[in-house]
Amino acid sequence: MLPNFRRVVKIGDDEFIIARARKRDIKEIQALYDEVYEGKFTLPEIIQRRKMEKIMYRDDHLWVVAIAEADKRICASYIFALDLEKKIGKLYAAVVHPDFRGKDLMVNMIKTTKKFLEKSRIYLDTVYATFRTVSLAPRKVLSDLGFKSLGIFPNVHRVDEEETHGLQAWFSEESMKIRRSPPFLLPEMEPVYDVIREQLGLEEAVICEEQRERELKFNEIHQGESVKRLLKASRDKHDMYFDFFPLHEPSACFECTHEKVRAFIYIEPKDGHSCITAIQAPKKAELTRILKGVIMTGASMRMDYIELLVSAYDIQQQKAALDSGFLPCAYYPAFDMADGERLDYIVCAYSSRDINFSNVKLFETDRQFIDAYLSNTKYRNILPTVYSERKKRKG
Numbered sequence: 001m002l003p004n005f006r007r008v009v010k011i012g013d014d015e016f017i018i019a020r021a022r023k024r025d026i027k028e029i030q031a032l033y034d035e036v037y038e039g040k041f042t043l044p045e046i047i048q049r050r051k052m053e054k055i056m057y058r059d060d061h062l063w064v065v066a067i068a069e070a071d072k073r074i075c076a077s078y079i080f081a082l083d084l085e086k087k088i089g090k091l092y093a094a095v096v097h098p099d100f101r102g103k104d105l106m107v108n109m110i111k112t113t114k115k116f117l118e119k120s121r122i123y124l125d126t127v128y129a130t131f132r133t134v135s136l137a138p139r140k141v142l143s144d145l146g147f148k149s150l151g152i153f154p155n156v157h158r159v160d161e162e163e164t165h166g167l168q169a170w171f172s173e174e175s176m177k178i179r180r181s182p183p184f185l186l187p188e189m190e191p192v193y194d195v196i197r198e199q200l201g202l203e204e205a206v207i208c209e210e211q212r213e214r215e216l217k218f219n220e221i222h223q224g225e226s227v228k229r230l231l232k233a234s235r236d237k238h239d240m241y242f243d244f245f246p247l248h249e250p251s252a253c254f255e256c257t258h259e260k261v262r263a264f265i266y267i268e269p270k271d272g273h274s275c276i277t278a279i280q281a282p283k284k285a286e287l288t289r290i291l292k293g294v295i296m297t298g299a300s301m302r303m304d305y306i307e308l309l310v311s312a313y314d315i316q317q318q319k320a321a322l323d324s325g326f327l328p329c330a331y332y333p334a335f336d337m338a339d340g341e342r343l344d345y346i347v348c349a350y351s352s353r354d355i356n357f358s359n360v361k362l363f364e365t366d367r368q369f370i371d372a373y374l375s376n377t378k379y380r381n382i383l384p385t386v387y388s389e390r391k392k393r394k395g
Contacts (some may be wrong), residue, residue: 002062005116008069011103015069018112021056021077023067028074036095042270043093045079055079060247064113066105069293075100080113081247082122086337087175089127090247094138106141125175125342126334130165137363142168143363148199151192151330151347152362152369153307154355164360166369167330167347171200179334180341182206183312186319189328189346191372193312196331199365206317216261216293218254221301227253231264234280241287241317244336244345245277245309254297261286263294265303268349271302284316291324295350304352312344320350327376329369 006019021029026049033041044051051343056063060083066076067375078094096106114338129147131138147168154164185205193205222230230253234240250264262280267273281290298306310321312331326348334342355377359372 002059002122003120005113007112007116009108009112011031011108013021014077014103016108017067017069018109019065019067021063021065023053023056025074026052026056028257029065032077032097033093033095037076042268042273044180044268044270046093047270060084060317062113063303066100066109068100076105076109078106078109082124083246084122084127086246087125088246088335088337089124091127091129094129094141101137104141104144105347110141110145120185122347123172125172125337126169128167128332129171130167132163132165136363139166139168139363139366146170148196149363149365149369150196151328152366152373153305153329153347153349154351154357164357164370166362167332168364169332171334175334175342176200178340178342180313180343183344184208184315185312185346186315188322189312189318191375192328192346192369193331195365195368195372196333200333205312215296216256216259216289218256218261218263218293218297220255220257221297222253222255223251227251227264230255230262231278232280234262234264237280239280239282241279241281241284242276242308242310243278245275245307246336248275248277250277252301254294256293259286261290261293265288265294265298267301267303269302272302272347274298274303274305287317287320288323291320291326295325295352299352301318306350308348308350310346310348312346318346321346322376324350326350327373330374333380342381 004020006017009018009049012392016178030046033046041047046052055061060081062080063079064078065074068075076096079092081090094106129142131142147170150167150169152164152166182203183205185207187207189206190205196202227250231250248266251267252265254263260282263276264278266277276294279290308321308326310317327350328346330347332347333344335345336343
């Protein structure tokens with residue numbers, strides 16, 4: 001297990017203790033989220049006490065809190081998940097009490113954690129975070145830490161209404177040196193990549209035209225501990241696709257026994273958020289049917305939003321995602337690690353709900369991601385010509 005840490009940080013006239021959370025802190029941390037989100041926070045790690053306690057003591061998680069020295073209360077919290085084999089980190093569930101905002105408290109918390117990890121000889125190639133867009137504050141915190149915008153997730157969660165979240169990531173210099181390039185993309189994937197390319201100074205993608213299905217029905221749904229056993233058995237057979245979704249463990253497995261197909265899914269039952277973490281299939285050509293089957297079966301389980309990580313080098317996977325209704329909404333360069341190289345991924349999402357951008361506050365770069373996302377929808381013909389004009393200037 002990662003060692004405990006406790007640091008005193010002075011911000012202006014105030015002093016805070018930045019420390020790893022423990023079981024004794026659970027009640028106060030939950031009260032903080034309840035107060036800030038008015039009891040509407042949906043993440044299982046926060047609303048389920050047993051899961052919360054389990055995460056606090058895992059080897060691959062740091063739950064970090066800030067305690068105000070003046071009154072000894074917990075005033076901020078976030079979770080840092082780690083995949084040490086892939087050198088990937090994830091920051092999530094960040095919250096700061098309104099009384100302590102505007103002090104760069106979260107920035108100091110994350111910097112303190114980074115120093116602690118480096119002192120413990122833990123070095124990461126990339127760290128990512130998603131953020132709410134109802135305010136510009138989370139975006140600013142991440143930007144101040146050197147994070148870059150990678151995309152947006154329409155309808156990703158529901159608090160008071162459907163919310164759009166943004167994706168940002170930090171990259172080490174080494175991660176870009178060993179990144180495989182160039183990506184091979186379908187034309188529909190190019191707009192979201194081009195926003196990334198401008199920010200990070202990446203090379204042009206190789207654009208590939210076309211490759212191009214009967215309905216697949218899952219007859220069994222597995223949940224609980226059996227899902228882990230099924231995933232291990234499936235990986236032993238090697239016929240796996242979309243088998244990369246770091247820091248997410250599947251909670252369900254959809255199985256079609258007749259066709260020997262399994263789809264492994266992480267599901268948050270409270271708000272319908274889900275991710276496909278892996279698919280086992282004897283034929284790669286069947287991926288479109290399988291993804292459509294996941295959507296159909298997921299609808300009966302209130303899976304209103306489904307995320308999928310698609311290889312930036314596999315045209316057939318990209319085509320399957322698009323043909324089954326998944327749309328590109330973010331691009332993550334140098335994400336996975338395989339055979340000494342870091343690999344790019346396109347984040348694609350399916351939503352059964354009407355897209356809602358009515359309460360979205362974003363910087364200009366993030367708005368370009370909305371344009372890129374909409375370019376693959378029925379709204380593409382009413383978009384402003386910003387993207388095409390930008391392409392002309394490049395040419």
